Amino acid sequence: MVFSSLTFLCxxxxxxxxxxxICPKSLRNLLLAAVSLVFYAWGEPVYIFIMLFSTVFDYIxxxxxxxxxxxxxxxxxxxxxxxxxxxxxxxxxxxKYTDMLLSSWNRLTDSNIALLELALPIGIxxxxxxxxxxxxxxxxxxxxxxxxxxxxxxxxxxxPQLIAGPIVRYQDIENQxxxxxxxxxxxxxxxxRFFIGLGKKVIFANQIGCVWQEISGGNLDxxxxxxxxxxxxxxxxxxxxxxxxxxxxxxxxxxxxxFSFPENxxxxxESMNITEFWRRWHITLGRWFREYVYIPLGGxxxxxxxxxxxxxxxxxxxGLWHGASWNFALWGLYYFVLLFIEKVxxxxxMEQWPLFLRHIYGKFFIIIGWVIFALEDFxxxxxxxxxxxxxxxxxxxxxxxxQWSSYGVLMVILLFASTxxxxxxxxxIKEFVMGKLPEAIRKRTSVIAFIVYGFYTICxxxxxxxxxxxxxxxxxxxxxx
Amino acid sequence: xxxxxxxxxAISFGILAFFGVHSxxxxxxxxxxxxxxxxxxxxxxxxxxxxSGEFQEKFELAFSDQxxxxxxxxxxxxxxxxxxxxQEISDVYLGKEHYYFARNTQEMIDQKQYSKNLxxxxxxxxxxxxxxxxxxxxxxxxxxxxxLPEHAPYYDAADMYRMADILLESTGNINIRSELATAKKxxxxxxxxxxxxxxRGAYAGYxxxxxxxxLEAKDYAYFKPKKVTKDFYGTMYSRVLxxxxxxxxxxxxxxxxxxxxxxxGKKGQGVYDVQKxxxxxxxxxxxxxxxxEMRIRTGKNQKNLLLxxxxxxxxxxxxxxxxxxxxxxxxxRYYRNSVQKLLQEKSYDQILVLYEMSNxxxxxxxxxxxx
Numbered sequence: 001m002v003f004s005s006l007t008f009l010c011x012x013x014x015x016x017x018x019x020x021x022i023c024p025k026s027l028r029n030l031l032l033a034a035v036s037l038v039f040y041a042w043g044e045p046v047y048i049f050i051m052l053f054s055t056v057f058d059y060i061x062x063x064x065x066x067x068x069x070x071x072x073x074x075x076x077x078x079x080x081x082x083x084x085x086x087x088x089x090x091x092x093x094x095x096k097y098t099d100m101l102l103s104s105w106n107r108l109t110d111s112n113i114a115l116l117e118l119a120l121p122i123g124i125x126x127x128x129x130x131x132x133x134x135x136x137x138x139x140x141x142x143x144x145x146x147x148x149x150x151x152x153x154x155x156x157x158x159x160p161q162l163i164a165g166p167i168v169r170y171q172d173i174e175n176q177x178x179x180x181x182x183x184x185x186x187x188x189x190x191x192x193r194f195f196i197g198l199g200k201k202v203i204f205a206n207q208i209g210c211v212w213q214e215i216s217g218g219n220l221d222x223x224x225x226x227x228x229x230x231x232x233x234x235x236x237x238x239x240x241x242x243x244x245x246x247x248x249x250x251x252x253x254x255x256x257x258x259f260s261f262p263e264n265x266x267x268x269x270e271s272m273n274i275t276e277f278w279r280r281w282h283i284t285l286g287r288w289f290r291e292y293v294y295i296p297l298g299g300x301x302x303x304x305x306x307x308x309x310x311x312x313x314x315x316x317x318x319g320l321w322h323g324a325s326w327n328f329a330l331w332g333l334y335y336f337v338l339l340f341i342e343k344v345x346x347x348x349x350m351e352q353w354p355l356f357l358r359h360i361y362g363k364f365f366i367i368i369g370w371v372i373f374a375l376e377d378f379x380x381x382x383x384x385x386x387x388x389x390x391x392x393x394x395x396x397x398x399x400x401x402x403q404w405s406s407y408g409v410l411m412v413i414l415l416f417a418s419t420x421x422x423x424x425x426x427x428x429i430k431e432f433v434m435g436k437l438p439e440a441i442r443k444r445t446s447v448i449a450f451i452v453y454g455f456y457t458i459c460x461x462x463x464x465x466x467x468x469x470x471x472x473x474x475x476x477x478x479x480x481x
Numbered sequence: 482x483x484x485x486x487x488x489x490x491a492i493s494f495g496i497l498a499f500f501g502v503h504s505x506x507x508x509x510x511x512x513x514x515x516x517x518x519x520x521x522x523x524x525x526x527x528x529x530x531x532x533s534g535e536f537q538e539k540f541e542l543a544f545s546d547q548x549x550x551x552x553x554x555x556x557x558x559x560x561x562x563x564x565x566x567x568q569e570i571s572d573v574y575l576g577k578e579h580y581y582f583a584r585n586t587q588e589m590i591d592q593k594q595y596s597k598n599l600x601x602x603x604x605x606x607x608x609x610x611x612x613x614x615x616x617x618x619x620x621x622x623x624x625x626x627x628x629l630p631e632h633a634p635y636y637d638a639a640d641m642y643r644m645a646d647i648l649l650e651s652t653g654n655i656n657i658r659s660e661l662a663t664a665k666k667x668x669x670x671x672x673x674x675x676x677x678x679x680x681r682g683a684y685a686g687y688x689x690x691x692x693x694x695x696l697e698a699k700d701y702a703y704f705k706p707k708k709v710t711k712d713f714y715g716t717m718y719s720r721v722l723x724x725x726x727x728x729x730x731x732x733x734x735x736x737x738x739x740x741x742x743x744x745x746g747k748k749g750q751g752v753y754d755v756q757k758x759x760x761x762x763x764x765x766x767x768x769x770x771x772x773x774e775m776r777i778r779t780g781k782n783q784k785n786l787l788l789x790x791x792x793x794x795x796x797x798x799x800x801x802x803x804x805x806x807x808x809x810x811x812x813x814r815y816y817r818n819s820v821q822k823l824l825q826e827k828s829y830d831q832i833l834v835l836y837e838m839s840n841x842x843x844x845x846x847x848x849x850x851x852x
Binding site: 005006007009010011013014015017018042043045046184185187188191192195203207218219398399401402405406407408409410413446447450451454457458461462463465466467468469470471 | 482485486490492493494496498500501504505532534537540541551555562566632634
């Protein structure tokens with residue numbers, strides 16, 4: 001099931017929220033685990049067994065690591081860690097990368113090995129990373145092994161962040177798994193955040209996604225420069241609003257159940273360089289790779305050469321994590337090169353650049369990155385770049401005129417919505433405009449703000465519902481993750 | 482302050498739950514009049530269907546189709562999309578003066594299928610040389626291009642006619658663009674909310690046909706056009722459900738001879754089916770809709786016409802009743818018999834193939850002409 005569906009919004013969610021409210025505290029983990037399985041099975045009725053296997057497998061590994069820790073048998077402890085890592089990566093590798101390697105092998109050697117052609121289990125990249133974070137942290141002694149398998153299953157299968165993140169490490173919510181409560185203010189904040197995220201996904205991402213779909217799906221030879229850039233902007237906004245919308249919905253849902261999940265996005269398109277961008281984009285993934293790959297590989301502690309190698313490994317893996325296709329590897333490599341250049345000299349040099357130039361630099365390379373990310377085949381990427389830079393393409397044509405005049409307004413709205421400007425405006429109104437009003441109104445500022453914000457989120461819900469009822473374009477972007 | 486939190490909790494939860502409960506308890510609708518389509522029903526539950534995911538998929542479709550006040554939700558979404566500056570919704574251009582045009586860009590026209598279809602027609606033409614002609618009715622937006630949103634891409638009807646000119650040798654190619662251009666000065670030639678032509682548009686087609694078949698075209702006023710409904714929301718409206726749409730007025734020719742209509746072997750409703758004015762698709766007023774085979778007899782004279790057509794012919798046909806004692810109307814989409822046999826049965830004074838242009842280009846049934 002996906003959040004942006006009527007079935008989730010009007011059937012699954014109200015039932016789960018109601019059950020959770022009346023459920024005794026001791027049974028809440030069981031309830032969440034059970035409904036999460038229903039949630040997952042709705043879309044993946046067969047692959048649910050992989051997730052269940054993963055759960056039991058890592059539960060046992062965690063217990064064994066703890067057991068040998070008590071026995072002080074470091075060697076065995078390590079075996080179970082290795083078993084867990086190999087098991088998790090093995091599942092991930094088998095389902096996600098086998099076909100990619102087979103078809104590459106076929107192409108290189110002109111052979112004809114049959115592909116598996118398995119559909120990728122949704123969310124597998126997210127939950128295998130989460131369960132690995134658990135066993136690794138148990139091994140390191142950062143967290144205690146979970147003895148209650150229901151609680152552990154709840155952690156692995158928890159539906160809010162199951163299919164599109166954020167990647168919640170076990171240590172992030174270890175305490176909340178045992179003990180959490182529903183607080184009205186948190187519940188309301190969570191619901192509002194959920195509606196905002198829904199709006200980001202359904203109103204913004206889906207709408208602008210159509211534009212990208214239309215442009216990238218059309219004849220690339222007839223694309224004009226203006227059209228190509230419109231398409232690139234469209235995808236840039238689509239992926240941000242889609243992904244951050246999902247994260248908002250996940251975090252909001254978590255809040256309603258008493259969890260506090262880590263933030264995943266921090267206005268990444270405000271970034272003025274790539275280093276900054278990756279600190280603000282998909283934060284939990286970057287943190288996972290830093291903590292469980294980069295630092296264990298030695299990080300920056302083993303000399304510059306080794307550091308560069310480590311970065312290369314991390315960024316190739318990051319790229320491939322996003323999908324089993326070589327364009328994602330190229331995309332990772334692209335960021336490795338940019339980050340490397342910035343680290344070596346550019347960041348320092350840029351400090352003297354004027355602000356607008358730094359902004360242009362940051363946005364330009366982010367947008368170019370998304371084109372590599374969005375187009376799977378290298379010929380298409382090449383063709384699209386030719387259009388972007390006007391190599392044998394006209395500057396503008398009728399179609400581009402029409403598309404810009406149709407979607408220009410939406411584009412400007414998205415541009416502002418992806419920054420902190422709207423929030424700053426609201427703050428300004430609260431502080432300066434409200435401050436000038438008579439005492440009687442000023443005293444009620446927080447109540448008025450609450451009502452206005454509440455009304456706003458309900459409006460977003462209604463508009464989102466209308467688009468969902470109509471059945472407009474509503475893709476799921478993470479089926480390759 | 483806490484009070485407000487509880488109110489918000491109640492409202493937000495209440496809204497979601499209400500829609501869900503309503504869908505669960507209400508009796509499912511089977512047909513949507515305004516959208517012109519059958520709605521998805523809730524699937525029966527079974528283990529294999531769940532394992533294959535079929536149940537879940539059908540359930541989601543049904544849940545959305547059966548959603549409370551579906552039409553009004555779609556109207557809201559259209560309103561939002563218009564506010565965002567969209568100039569097209571669900572592949573329909575939002576034209577000026579409340580016109581709605583199906584989006585048919587150059588790329589959407591299947592040129593291969595188009596030339597294939599022209600070959601089928603040409604094959605028919607070689608069998609009845611000198612008597613066969615093709616009339617393609619250009620899509621509304623190609624004639625009313627000034628009503629399209631600025632720069633909106635659309636296919637070029639002149640190009641399509643040119644292609645037909647090249648590929649047709651023994652078949653006449655009736656180009657009705659100039660007739661339509663003249664007619665549009667007199668009045669509305671296409672509906673605003675429907676993809677069909679109005680009576681006046683059909684009359685322009687009639688004039689062009691008369692010229693090609695060497696008949697004398699009568700005046701528009703001769704047919705005494707009468708307003709039959711002023712409340713017609715057509716197919717384009719169904720796709721957009723725009724709250725600001727203006728209904729169309731539909732006219733029909735009154736001064737026409739009495740005719741006996743036989744539809745698919747049964748006695749039909751006659752030329753006009755008044756019952757159909759009560760339903761949403763009011764264009765079915767003409768002959769009650771489309772049939773595989775229709776025979777219209779007036780006994781006015783001995784001349785006969787064989788017509789292969791899509792629904793555009795329905796409002797056009799009444800004009801021809803004066804001129805042909807018998808008209809055989811074949812809609813290849815629903816026709817199951819052999820066309821060759823039909824041609825051998827008797828000889829026809831005229832054979833006409835009449836289709837809307839973009840529809841003709843994508844029609845997959847014209848191969849039946851050679852069987």
